[in-house]
Amino acid sequence: MSFASAANAATTATATATAEVLSTLSVTADSALDFGQIAANTGGTVTVNADSTVASTGALVSTGTRAPASFTVSGSQGAMVAVTLPSSAATLTRSGGTETMSLSGWNSNPNGAFQLDGTTGQGTFSVGGTLTVASAQVAGVYSGTFDVSVEYQ
Amino acid sequence: MLQLQLLRRLILTTAALAAPMLSAPAQAQGDLLVAPTRVVLNNGGNAELVLSNIGSTEATYRIGVELRRMTENGDFLDVPDAEANAAEKAAAEMVRYAPRRITLLPGQPQAVRLSARPAPELPDGEYRVHMSFRAIPPALSPEEAQKQAAAGGLSIRLTPIYGITIPVFVRKGQLAAGATLANPHLVKSGKEILLDITVNRSGSRSVYGELIGKGVRGETLFNLRGVAVYPEVAHRSVRVPLNAEQQAKLTAGPVRIEYREMPENGGQLIAEMTTAIR
Numbered sequence: 383m384s385f386a387s388a389a390n391a392a393t394t395a396t397a398t399a400t401a402e403v404l405s406t407l408s409v410t411a412d413s414a415l416d417f418g419q420i421a422a423n424t425g426g427t428v429t430v431n432a433d434s435t436v437a438s439t440g441a442l443v444s445t446g447t448r449a450p451a452s453f454t455v456s457g458s459q460g461a462m463v464a465v466t467l468p469s470s471a472a473t474l475t476r477s478g479g480t481e482t483m484s485l486s487g488w489n490s491n492p493n494g495a496f497q498l499d500g501t502t503g504q505g506t507f508s509v510g511g512t513l514t515v516a517s518a519q520v521a522g523v524y525s526g527t528f529d530v531s532v533e534y535q
Numbered sequence: 536m537l538q539l540q541l542l543r544r545l546i547l548t549t550a551a552l553a554a555p556m557l558s559a560p561a562q563a564q565g566d567l568l569v570a571p572t573r574v575v576l577n578n579g580g581n582a583e584l585v586l587s588n589i590g591s592t593e594a595t596y597r598i599g600v601e602l603r604r605m606t607e608n609g610d611f612l613d614v615p616d617a618e619a620n621a622a623e624k625a626a627a628e629m630v631r632y633a634p635r636r637i638t639l640l641p642g643q644p645q646a647v648r649l650s651a652r653p654a655p656e657l658p659d660g661e662y663r664v665h666m667s668f669r670a671i672p673p674a675l676s677p678e679e680a681q682k683q684a685a686a687g688g689l690s691i692r693l694t695p696i697y698g699i700t701i702p703v704f705v706r707k708g709q710l711a712a713g714a715t716l717a718n719p720h721l722v723k724s725g726k727e728i729l730l731d732i733t734v735n736r737s738g739s740r741s742v743y744g745e746l747i748g749k750g751v752r753g754e755t756l757f758n759l760r761g762v763a764v765y766p767e768v769a770h771r772s773v774r775v776p777l778n779a780e781q782q783a784k785l786t787a788g789p790v791r792i793e794y795r796e797m798p799e800n801g802g803q804l805i806a807e808m809t810t811a812i813r
Binding site for chain 2: 405406407408409410411414415416417419420421451453456457458459460461462464465466467468469470472474483485494495496497500509513515519521522523524525526527528529530531532533534535
């Protein structure tokens with residue numbers, strides 16, 4: 383294809399300009415998913431939901447800040463955006479060890495697709511889940527990753 | 536190349552415009568912007584995408600191909616490779632792209648080339664993958680690791696690998712699709728009131744457009760942009776968030792709901808209905 387002629391260039395420019403309407407999408411991370419500090423003896427679960435509600439089972443003591451991960455999406459005004467959460471549990475592994483914990487029960491807020499603001503073209507969403515701690519879980523720093531993505535619907 | 540330059544300029548402009556609005560959330564390493572956000576290749580072809588680092592530090596991004604299925608609520612489910620069906624596998628195999636890993640300085644854009652060619656023996660249809668652009672998280676600094684280890688108990692460090700996916704459609708053969716609208720009604724979700732509309736799809740490809748609600752005098756009551764129904768679902772529900780004013784106007788008299796192609800695709804009417812809403 384050649385863009386040599388002015389007519390062609392003009393056509394391309396027009397096409398690009400009109401495509402601009404839905405042509406960009408960006409995502410920024412605002413805060414991390416935080417389960418606070420956990421003192422565990424007997425095992426159990428700690429849940430931090432995307433709507434910021436928290437819960438625990440077993441004899442776990444969880445202190446400190448507990449908060450869902452939050453993200454800001456910027457795109458086209460009034461566009462629908464869908465969030466894809468992990469399809470399976472995330473595994474966290476202890477630094478300097480092989481012990482693991484799992485994080486599942488992924489949920490997002492808003493739950494499902496949502497609409498970007500009609501004026502600013504922005505929206506925010508949060509992600510939470512449930513951490514399962516084994517009884518006699520070895521103390522330490524457990525780290526892991528989880529995938530989250532956004533897409534225009 | 537001209538197109539890329541225009542796209543770059545467009546992104547730089549967009550980034551500049553977006554900067555004041557983005558100042559509220561702290562910019563993190565790995566923040567990203569992608570354009571365009573939808574690619575349709577009829578009987579195969581090439582496309583160029585642009586990934587831009589909108590974070591405040593250098594970041595490395597991974598580009599890949601993922602599979603998704605739409606649910607009847609319009610959500611996307613991730614499809615692990617092991618669970619992919621024949622059409623999804625064919626789609627993943629026909630898409631070629633490069634590069635697959637990019638390190639970018641803050642504000643730096645980079646083009647990603649994409650091509651797809653359906654094999655001659657494949658049946659006609661719409662093949663779809665979702666191209667993903669994700670930041671690879673940086674390693675934990677030794678100081679931070681030490682600080683966390685010193686805290687005792689169980690400490691959790693979770694790193695989101697967050698990114699953007701865009702649908703890439705490869706259409707083979709002459710495909711057609713249509714849609715109808717049904718059962719618009721108000722639903723309550725928490726404190727929010729939403730208008731739930733069912734979009735029924737027929738034919739051999741996805742449908743895509745905007746849902747527009749118009750009042751008795753033809754005034755626009757809502758406009759939901761970028762509503763798709765993918766071939767794996769025959770119908771889906773679309774929920775339109777409503778404020779009190781929109782709710783009052785929607786229930787005041789008959790409402791016309793239109794499902795139209797996006798304005799940049801000609802804005803042609805796909806489906807419409809006129810009804811009272813309660």
